[in-house]
Amino acid sequence: MASSRPARSGALLSTLLILLGAAASAAVLLWAIGDPVFAAIFFAGVLALAAPLLLLGGGRRRNASAASDVAPTTDLSLLRAALDCSEAAAAVTDAHGQILAANEVWQEWFGARGPLDLPLGTDMGALLVAARRDGRAGETGLQAGEIQLSASLRVAGLDDGHVVWTLDRPVANDLAAEAERLVSGETGDRLGLAGVMSLVADPDGNLLAASRAFLLRATADGHAGLGTPLVDLLTVSPEGALLFARDGKNGTPLRIVQVPLTDSAETGPSLFLLLEDAGEFGREGGANINALLEILPLGLALADRDGRFIYLNSAFRRGAGLDRDVEPTWPGDLVVDEDKAAVSDSVRRFARGPSMSGDIAVRLRSKPEEPVAMTVAGARGLGDAAVLLSLKDNTEEDRLKRQVAQATKMQAVGQLAGGVAHDFNNILTAIIGHCDLMLMRHTPGDSDYDDIQQIRSNSNRAAGLTRQLLAFSRQQTLRPxxxxxxxxxxxxxxxxxxxxxxxxxxxxxxxxxxxxxxxxxxxxxxxxxxxxxxxxxxxxxxxxxxxxxxxxxxxxxxxxxxxxxxxxxxxxxxxxxxxxxxxxxxxxxxxxxxxxxxxxxxxxxxxxxxxxxxxxxxxxxxxxxxxxxxxxxxxxxxxVNRSETPASTRKVKETTGELWGSGTILLVEDEATVRAVAERALTRHGYTVLLAENGEAAIEILEREPKIDLMISDVVMPTMDGPTTARIARQMNPDLPILFISGYAEEQLRQSIDLERVSFLAKPFSVQKLAESARDALAAK
Known part of the structure; x- marks a missing residue:
């Protein structure tokens, strides 16, 4: 009603303007010619012409106003036709989630249920609230049984009073997704016309996709929900024949062929081909199966009970390296002589035994260097065809397996080499240390001097071997x-x-x-x-x-x-x-x-x-x-390293300086020979040395000795290792310098030791090197 008032006001104003204009024109005419009769006739004529125009304009305005007051109606048939253009499940609901229209995919998957009634593992009501608030919303990882879905919502309509829902499975560029598309599309329809029903199911036997021919035969209304268990659609008779469940025990037996779409039917989906025919497999049916095998991207072939090839598709020929004009008779013709017996035995066993499948590794004549996997499966209900064969190129898989095995072996040998080198370094440390101590008492020219030097030289050669072992196990000390x-x-x-x-x-x-x-x-x-x-x-x-x-x-x-x-x-x-x-x-x-x-x-x-x-x-x-x-x-x-400036590789001669010192050193070493050599070396250079054979003994000494200037500790020790001992020692004396001695790499040790002001000395070391390291550690205090 409020909108009609401006319309009436506009009409009245237009009428007044026309009357005033007509009167003014008649007055001017009267003044010009002086004839009142003529002026009156003119005034009446103008009014006669203006009246219909006023009535027509007002009617139009009234009609427009009336049309604006009528709410638009929704054409549901047009809406459903638009939704059917989507390959996903699509539906339109009102603002409260009540379904107004849905496409065929929605009805096939969910029937007449609305989105708020679907058990998808999430709160669909919260998703609807988010869409109404933000204009759109979405969520992935929804579960409809064993199937994953993604949801997309968009607010629509003149007053934003409707919501468009789209539920779809994530698209994966794999063989299983392609098979589902072919089965549920035109390819499935053409197979149905040829008498072949097809479907795709997951490893648990739940329906992923099916042709119309299968759905019309397996269900009463031609529809089956996504994830429907095959046991609800198919059954087995007491004689072991496969039947449609809706037909009961008197139904027509089915012939079924399972084609795994991944490496194993136990872990991935499979394509199933079904034929409703209890009689012999005719020539026409064989042609239809051959046509099906030809369009599949898998390398497949059929053989009879004697093992002769009946059919090979193009993908199988390419995988076997066959030319177009070559027609092999037996599967053994494709492989090297050493593998012929294994292939022939597998084909005969699966042709006459139960309907099972298995893989064998063979080497093809066209590629004898790399083995491939040949899958042999028993086929039933395909007339003369008794065995289904497929080829899989295992080159990449075998290469990766060899790399992993090589890396594992190298790691194991490296750990062994590192352990041997660590123990051997302790022995060499004792030998080299005793040689150094003996050389302090002998001078060149003594009868024993050359022998001691020879022992020391051979020990250094052995130390070089241990460094090579540590280099292989990536545990040597580097100075990068x-x-x-x-x-x-x-x-x-x-x-x-x-x-x-x-x-x-x-x-x-x-x-x-x-x-x-x-x-x-x-x-x-x-x-x-x-x-x-x-x-x-x-x-x-x-x-x-x-x-x-x-x-x-x-x-x-x-x-x-x-x-x-x-x-x-x-x-x-x-x-x-x-x-x-x-x-x-x-x-x-x-x-x-x-x-x-x-x-x-x-x-x-x-x-x-x-x-x-x-x-x-x-x-x-x-x-x-x-x-x-x-x-x-x-x-x-x-x-490439771009963080620092390249350093010169020229070697700089090191200066030794004075090695004598003073102070109390706590020496922690579980190897008795290394402990004895280190004690004598440090004592000869002026230090007071306290000995501990393990970490526990070192802690006891730290508790009773008030003044210790340096702790020298092995890293690998039984019960309590060196880093643990050092942490406890630092808690007791935060300023205590620590020198670790070890046969392992300094970089590796620093990654596992989170202590500051820690020095390292690699085994085996000489008496002079030990004295230098002790001096430097005390000087940095």
């Missing part, structure tokens, strides 16, 4: 610094020329814009020397050794497609020789400790394992490439 690889190669190039001899030429090539790396320059020199010596031994008649450095960008790594090398920027070092090469069966073992192809007495088998350990401990990666008779290349990738 930021440097440039060309500087390291320049330092060692003169030594390499002497080692290689006259028969082997050395070529060094450096790339541009090389990034700095962080590594121990001395250990990198050892890596280069070890690789060069191995290359020299592989070229007894002479040849060329090329050392090349170049930069590797992140894009280059991405193009490599390596699953081992992380995507980052690297500086690469390639060492290439022109020697005899490494056989393919030996190449995976070259980095294992004590593995060598050299004659007895000419190699320890620790060279390449040491290289491997140093590169890994430096954060890098090493790969070997070789072809027999064409030489070998070792490529080392070290990550």
């Amino acid at each position: 610094q930021v440097l440039q690889l060309p500087d390291v190669i320049a330092e060692v190039s003169n030594l390499l020329k002497r080692l290689l001899g006259e028969k082997v030429s050395l070529q060094v090539k450096h790339g541009r814009a090389l990034g700095a790396v962080r590594a121990d320059p001395g250990q990198l020199e050892q890596v280069i020397v070890n690789l060069a010596v191995n290359a020299r031994d592989a070229m007894p008649e002479g040849g060329a050794l090329t050392i090349q450095t170049y930069s590797v960008s992140a894009d280059d790594v991405r193009r490599m497609g390596s699953e081992i090398l992380p995507i980052a920027e690297y500086t690469a070092l390639r060492v290439t020789d022109t020697g005899s090469g490494i056989p393919a069966n030996v190449l995976p073992k070259i980095f294992e400790p004590f593995f060598t192809t050299k004659e007895v007495g000419k190699g320890t088998g620790l060279g390449l394992s040491t290289v491997y350990g140093i590169v890994k401990q430096s954060g890098g990666f090493i790969f070997a490439e070789s072809q027999p008779g064409q030489g070998t290349s070792f490529v080392i990738y070290l990550p």
Whole structure:
């Protein structure tokens, strides 16, 4: 009613304006001609013409006003047609969640239930409130039985009084999703016309998708909800025949073929093909099955009871490496001679036994290097076809398994090597220490001096072997610094020329814009020397050794497609020789400790394992490439370090200074020989030494001794280890300096020891080195 008042006011105003205009025009006409009769006629004519126009305009305004007062109506048929354009389950509800219209997918999945009545594992009412507040809302990870769904809500309508709901399964680009799409679409319809019903079910037997032919046959109304158990739709007769549950025991038996869509039917969905025919499998039905197998992206083939091929689809031919004009007769024709018997036996067993499936590893004639998995399954109800075969390329899976097995073996051997090296370092520490103490009492020229020096020299050689073991197990002590690889190669190039001899030429090539790396320059020199010596031994008649450095960008790594090398920027070092090469069966073992192809007495088998350990401990990666008779290349990738300025690799001569000192030192060491040597060495340099064979004894000494200037402790000890002892000691004396002695890497120990002002001394050590470390630790107090 309020809107009609302005309309009436507008009409009245228009009428008054027309009357005033007509009167004014008649007055002017009367003044001009002086004839009142003519002026009156003119005034009446204007009124006659204006009256219909006024009536027409008012009617239109009244009609418009009346039309505006009538609420718009909803065309539900048009709304349902629009919703059916969506492949997801879609519905429109009012503001309170009452359903107004839903598409066919919604009705197929949920029937007439509204969204608020669906058990999806979340509060749909809260989702509706959020949509009305924000205009839209959504949620993923909803569960409809065994099926995951995602929900999307959007407020719509002139007065925002309606909500559009969309429920859909997450799209996955995999074979199972493609099979579900084919089965529920036109492909499923065409199979149904050929008499083949199809469906996709999860490992628990719940329906994921089905063709219309199956739904019309299995249900009364042609609809089955998402996740419906197949046991509700199918049953088994007392004779073991598969039947539709709605037909009862007198139904027509079904023939069924299960095609797993993943590696195993027990863990992934499967495609099921059903035929409703108890008679012989005719020629027309066989053609339909062949057509089905041809459109599937799986490599599938059919064989009869004798094992002869009946049909091979294109995917199977490609997987087996067959040409178009080649028609194999037996499955054994596809594999190497050694695997023929196993394939023939499997085909005969599954053809005559129960309907089961199994995998066997075979090598194809077209690709004898890498094994593939052949799945053999017994087929029933397919006429002459008794066996279904499929091929799966296991190349990538086998490669990953070998890599994992190799990494596990290297880790286990590394742990063993580290443990052996740790115990051996304790023995060498005692030997070297006693030699140093004896040399303090002997001078050059004494009868025993040379013998003691010989013992000490051999002990240092043994210490070098333990360092190699620790390098392989990535537990040696490194002194990393930021440097440039060309500087390291320049330092060692003169030594390499002497080692290689006259028969082997050395070529060094450096790339541009090389990034700095962080590594121990001395250990990198050892890596280069070890690789060069191995290359020299592989070229007894002479040849060329090329050392090349170049930069590797992140894009280059991405193009490599390596699953081992992380995507980052690297500086690469390639060492290439022109020697005899490494056989393919030996190449995976070259980095294992004590593995060598050299004659007895000419190699320890620790060279390449040491290289491997140093590169890994430096954060890098090493790969070997070789072809027999064409030489070998070792490529080392070290990550680029941009945080610090490269340091010079020139070695600086260390100054020793005075080693004598004073003060009380608490020595904690569980190895008696090491404890005895360290005590004598420190006492000879002026210190008072208190001994503790374990952490508990050390704590007791700290409790009763008021003044201790330094604690020297082993790291690995029984009951209470060194770090635990040090933490308790720091609680009792916060300013106590601590010197750890250990055969393991300093970097590894610092990661596990969260204490400040802690020094490290690597085993085996000499008497002089122990005195220097004690002096430095006391000086830093």
